[in-house]
Amino acid sequence: MPFLLGFKHPFYVSVTEVEYTTKTKELGITCKIYQDNLQEALKPLTSTNIDLVQGNKSENNKMIEAYIRKHLSILINGQQKAIRYLGYENDNDATWIFFTITSLKNVKSIGVTTDLLYEYKTEFTNIIHITIDGQRKSFKLNSPETAVSAMRE
Numbered sequence: 001m002p003f004l005l006g007f008k009h010p011f012y013v014s015v016t017e018v019e020y021t022t023k024t025k026e027l028g029i030t031c032k033i034y035q036d037n038l039q040e041a042l043k044p045l046t047s048t049n050i051d052l053v054q055g056n057k058s059e060n061n062k063m064i065e066a067y068i069r070k071h072l073s074i075l076i077n078g079q080q081k082a083i084r085y086l087g088y089e090n091d092n093d094a095t096w097i098f099f100t101i102t103s104l105k106n107v108k109s110i111g112v113t114t115d116l117l118y119e120y121k122t123e124f125t126n127i128i129h130i131t132i133d134g135q136r137k138s139f140k141l142n143s144p145e146t147a148v149s150a151m152r153e
Helices: 035-045 056-072
Strands: 013-021 026-032 071-076 079-081 086-093 095-102 109-114 126-131 134-140 148-151
Touching: 013 109, 026 035, 026 071, 035 056, 035 095, 056 071, 056 086, 056 095, 109 126, 126 148, 134 148
Parallel strands: 013 126
Antiparallel strands: 013 026, 026 095, 071 079, 071 109, 086 095, 109 148, 126 134
16 A cells, blocks of 8 residues: 555646625636646647746736636626736746726625636536625535625625
């Protein structure tokens, strides 16, 4: 059994944080995805190698934005809202991706629909945290589950 001690099981997970504050009327969206998983998911979008750390930042931004827009949507009070891409940052082996929605009023519910990286690995898990004015609710989506929502309390 000693040979099992060094075996590392792959971990396929992303975390999406969605936070709304009435005072600012803004919704911030942050996705944390491990770089190797994201690079593999982006491969079908390009014919070149993808390097999120030292690659072309402008090209990476285009691919990441297109990918996330295809696989993540936000609903406010049941209506889909356009998200504005802000960019990405790398932190060790993870990539943080940032979006925002501004000028929101009377937010009663926030819904998240996502199938991030499900086409890459069917065993992928998306953890979703939705915070409305400091009240946080957390959800775990396993493929093929795609939608969660939280109501203002």
